[in-house]
Amino acid sequence: MVRYARDAFEGLRLMDAFMAVKRGKAGATLPELRTRRVTSAARLRLTEPEVMPARSDVAADAPVPAPPFLGERVVKGIQLADYAAFLDERATFMGQWGLKPTRGAGGRSYEELVEAEGLPRLRMWLDRIQAEGLVEAGVVYGYFPAVSEGDDLVVLDDDGRERERFSFPRQRHDRHLCLADFFRSRESGETDVVGFQLVTVGSRLSEATAELFAKNAYRDYLELHGLSVQLAEALAEYWHQRVRGELGLGGDDPGDLDGLLKVRYRGCRYAFGYPACPNLEDRAKVIRLLDPERIGVTLSEEFQLAPEQSTDALIVHHPEAKYFSA
Numbered sequence: 001m002v003r004y005a006r007d008a009f010e011g012l013r014l015m016d017a018f019m020a021v022k023r024g025k026a027g028a029t030l031p032e033l034r035t036r037r038v039t040s041a042a043r044l045r046l047t048e049p050e051v052m053p054a055r056s057d058v059a060a061d062a063p064v065p066a067p068p069f070l071g072e073r074v075v076k077g078i079q080l081a082d083y084a085a086f087l088d089e090r091a092t093f094m095g096q097w098g099l100k101p102t103r104g105a106g107g108r109s110y111e112e113l114v115e116a117e118g119l120p121r122l123r124m125w126l127d128r129i130q131a132e133g134l135v136e137a138g139v140v141y142g143y144f145p146a147v148s149e150g151d152d153l154v155v156l157d158d159d160g161r162e163r164e165r166f167s168f169p170r171q172r173h174d175r176h177l178c179l180a181d182f183f184r185s186r187e188s189g190e191t192d193v194v195g196f197q198l199v200t201v202g203s204r205l206s207e208a209t210a211e212l213f214a215k216n217a218y219r220d221y222l223e224l225h226g227l228s229v230q231l232a233e234a235l236a237e238y239w240h241q242r243v244r245g246e247l248g249l250g251g252d253d254p255g256d257l258d259g260l261l262k263v264r265y266r267g268c269r270y271a272f273g274y275p276a277c278p279n280l281e282d283r284a285k286v287i288r289l290l291d292p293e294r295i296g297v298t299l300s301e302e303f304q305l306a307p308e309q310s311t312d313a314l315i316v317h318h319p320e321a322k323y324f325s326a
Helices: 008-022 080-084 089-096 110-131 204-214 218-246 257-261 280-290
Strands: 071-076 138-149 152-156 162-167 192-200 268-270 310-316
Touching (some): 080 110, 080 218, 089 110, 089 218, 110 218, 138 280, 162 280, 280 310
Antiparallel strands (some): 071 138, 138 192, 152 162, 192 310, 268 310
16 A cells, blocks of 8 residues: 655654554544545646747836945844744744644644644743744845846946846746846836845754754654754745835735735745746856855855755846736
C-alpha cells in the first residue's frame, strides 16, 4: 500500500497511526482513504509570439512618487512586537502547522483547533523566541531611478547610466502584462523609481530548529521552523508598509491585516521566484544593489538566500500593479 500525506504534519499523524497498528494497540487503525478528486484547468487562449503586443494596456502616465532618498539603507534592531502583529496566523496554523479540520463524528473545526492548539502554541513559541533572543531582525532597502525598455526594467545610476537590467516574462493571454509595463519607458524622457527590500529574522532561528531536528523533536522542529518562515514574511509585510508610507502611498492602505494580506493597497511587492518575476538569478542583481551581507544575508550558488528565514522583493508604485501570472 502507498499512502500520501499532504504535508509534514499529516505525515506525522499517519506514521503515529501506522506504528500503533504495527504494535498491536487495541482499536488502532489507519486513517480512512479519501476519494481522489481530479479537476481539469480551463485551457487558456495563448497569443502567438509573432502577434504579441509590445506593451499591455497599463496606464503609461501614472504619477511617479518622490522617494525620501536614493540608494540603500540598513535598519537593525527591529522589535519582534512590531512585526509579529503582521503574522498571517491562518498561513501559520493551516499551511505550516497542519491545523486542518477533520471530517466525521468527533472532528474539530478549524476555529476549535485554533483555540485549543494554535493560539496557545503560538504564544508559547513567541514568548520563547523573545526570551531566548532567537530573532535578529534586519532590513536593507532602497529606492533607485529606473526606466523600462520593452520587457526589461533598467535600474540607473546617479548619472543615468545602466546599473542593472531585469528581464521579465510577458503574459501570452489576458492583458499581456509584464512588470516592465508599470514603469516609465525610456522613450518617454522621464525617469521612474523602483523600490527593493530584503529582510531577515537572522540565523539563530535556523540554529534552534537544527537543534530540535537533531534531538528528534520533530513536532517542535516543524512548528518553530514554520513559524520562523512566517515571521520573515511578517517582517517583509511590516517593512513593505513602511516603504509605501515613505513613497506617499500609505493613504490607500486598508485598516486591517486581512486587507493587507489580500493586497488591497497601492504599491505591490513582488518576490523573486514567483510568477511575475520567476528568474531566481535576478537575486544576484538585488544582492549587488542592496549588499545584504551587512545584515548577515548571503546568496548561495543555487540563488537561495541564507539564512532561509529571509525574503527579497521588488516594489512597484503603479496603481494598476497587482499579482498576476505570466
